[in-house]
Amino acid sequence: MSANSTNELINATACEIRDRLVQKDIKPTELLDALEDRIQAVDGPVNALPTLCFERARDFAKHLETKPIEERGLLAGIPVPVKDLTAVKGVRTTSGSPIFADRIPDWSDVLVETMETNGAIVYAKSNTPEFGAGAHTFNPVLGITRNPWDLSKSAAGSSGGAAAALATGCAWLAHGSDMGGSLRNPASFCGVVGLRPSMHRLSDGPGTSPFQTLSMQGPMARNVADTALLLDAMVGFENINPLAQPSPETNFLSTANKKTKPIKVAYSPDLGVSPVDPEIAEICKNAALQFETAEVIVEEVTPNLIDAPEVFKRLRGLDFVVGLGPLLDQHPDKLKEDIIWNIEYGRSLSAEDIAWAERKRGEIYYSIQTFFNEFDLLICPTTIVPPFPVEQRYVSECAGQKLDTYIDWLAIVSTITLTASPAISIPCGLTKTGLPVGLQLVGKPQGEGPLLSAANLLEEILPKIQTPINPRK
Template sequence: MTAVEAVEKLQAGDVTPLELIDASEQRIRETEGAVNALPIQCFDRARDHAKSLKKKARHSDDGPSLHGLPIAIKDLTPVEGVRFTLGSPIFADQIAAHSDIMVKRLEERGGIVVAKANTPEFGAGAQTFNEVLGTTTNPFDVSKTPGGSSGGSAAALAAGQVWLAQGSDLGGSLRIPASFTGVVGLRPSPGRVAHGPSTLPFGVGSVEGPMGRTVADVALMLDMMVGEHIADPISLPRPDYSYLDKVKAPRKFGKVAYSPNLGQCPIDGEVAVICAKAAEAFKDYATAVEEDCFDLSDGDNIFQTLRAAQFAAAHAPKLKENRSLLKPDVIWNIEAGLALTANDIGLAQRQQGALYAAVAEFFGTYDLLIAPTVMVPPFNHEIRSLSEVEGVKFDNYVAWLAMTYLLTNTSCPVISVPCGMTRSGLPVGLQIMAPAHREDLVLQAAALFEADHEYSKLVPIDPVLK
């Protein structure tokens, strides 16, 4: 069942939360040895939560609810009473003393947390491995990576372990694993999903968001996540409509822009062909599809500078106290941030301001921007990061994520939806971006494409050994 179908059955009383928890536990038992997606499980806590839900009277006017649907939470986010490692040896045995407000909101709205999803250390990088919980693999081919940093969430969905999973996204951590595992991942606008308390509450780079096997499932989860909260100073009010209702009422779009490489990224030849074909399909949903994009030539400096500054702000004390326990990539990122000057950060902020002005003008002409999600298809999980694509060499471990992080710089909502399969049977995703705060538009566009294609029906999948 999709998440939407499961919630309908829960609401009707055709199944119970405890039955779905049992089903999730059984599926995890069957598949976890192959994928290592949900290494931290909390089924006793989940069953206690389900029993407490049963005691509450549920009425149709109670507001939106998941009615006891099992979900997974990424291991960068605390869930009270559950192991909370952040993928780091520093916190290998930590138990969360409280839940993030996002988790509390999901649980208040009927979500039942059954497990924590694997992530790289502090979410650094788009390949999901760490020294505490090991490597997560891709259900489509367990020799391949599911991407990251929300790789555990994506692999769990693709393997059918849970119906919905939460992730986070700075450089592409919701979108890349969605692309690599044939599921859907939405990076919302900053503030759309309240979270915290946070040591950096005013940051707009990293966001929390929903992942699911279908666009409607993602819309359903977003409905359960949104709304302002006093603990998150940039959080946005809940919209006066349901995202799931919007997905069920598709619309025709005006002009849509397609960029095959965002003006500067190398793209694997097979990915390029698959995404170009997907872009052609948008002629059925829009008045026109034109090849165009705003200028992203400053994008690398914007992202690398502001990301390094964020890493230094968040993790510099860990470098001083636990350097020997940090992976080299994290050390490099923190030190890059500490080496920045005020002029470096000021330049990046001015460049980002100019970029946003260009984006606002761009969306005066186009309703959407579509582009490939990732430069390449999934690769071997033993490769920590790509050093080269199509002959273009990279000088750092995140450069191969440029197709996603260049759009992060805009603070606009972006979704990745499955759009094709390689000859070797690996998923490829397409990004769809809309103006700031218009998650409804990217969901509607993704739903239109999904309805005309069969890719969402390829998951869940039994893990494949090749």
């Protein structure tokens, strides 16, 4: 494939690619050729997609090409990388851990099966921190993922490989997951879009804790409409997930494309739970106020979420005991210190400690429901700092305030996790040094459609953050 042809495809949106596939203007195998060329050209210093499976992808694509176009699924053959925490049959899936460095599952997660049924072609696994723990993508098996906007900076995490792949044109769409911001943080750092859906909007599994309510799968892309397209390809009720939600009657892309404006939105500079870098705060506030150009009322209001960081810390600790506690018992020398801390903290909690967290989470949920009776959206910064040096394990200080643990700097996103609301990060500006900044928009539970529609409207108003880019030193 010529360089011009590759560049033309790489720079296209996922919706444009899908239209061309449906019109049979291009073939899925041509998209794989373009991606392979692009990955070879730019991914080396970034390390977004350390595990490739193009042979499997081409077999799938050739099979897809034998079907009538109406039987090729919603995506019609768009390639999609899957985060390295999620099983893909026959593809190395390490979870970033030495314990599973050579694991090749003989089954795929039900979400992967859903995407493939809807015409997604898996061609790579995107990098993640060890077991997805932490918002900086590095692990002892597959190394560090660097931010393509500045290779000396972090791509955030835990879906850091997915975000960096999108930013460099090594993906049009990408799968990720999010407990305390893992779809939203890397989207902010890499200048792309990440959506955490409502609780169990998507069916996944099997897993160690099917009844958990913190970690959710979700879509990432370079713009809001493309994100909605992938969300549509991910939804689907499956009994393997005991809390699965039914599919909506109206697809998310058509709702997003209406760009329906909200009536009144709330902007909070910090959710009352975290310090925020002054430059980030200014960029995000100015971006939120751009809604006023569409005659949307914007008020600076902060709901009462003050207990959320402690609630999240306790419930996260419990989840780590459930999911990873046995691995600590079996392999105490093969887990990073942050994971060991999380598990040991979880084990130190009493029943009353956990009961308090569950009661408080209920109060947070009901409080945010009342809040959404008055406001259509809650808006705040996605991340509290710009991308930080890649050698740094996590943010330990912000705006003169010390942060004790590796999850403290994530309070502005992990707080929203507790509300069960969908949340999206969209690019909203650049720092003085040219690094992306994300704005977090939060909608009502089960309200992905209105959220995507409003985000699409604001994306149209805000200055465009151009991606894909070539990696920058």
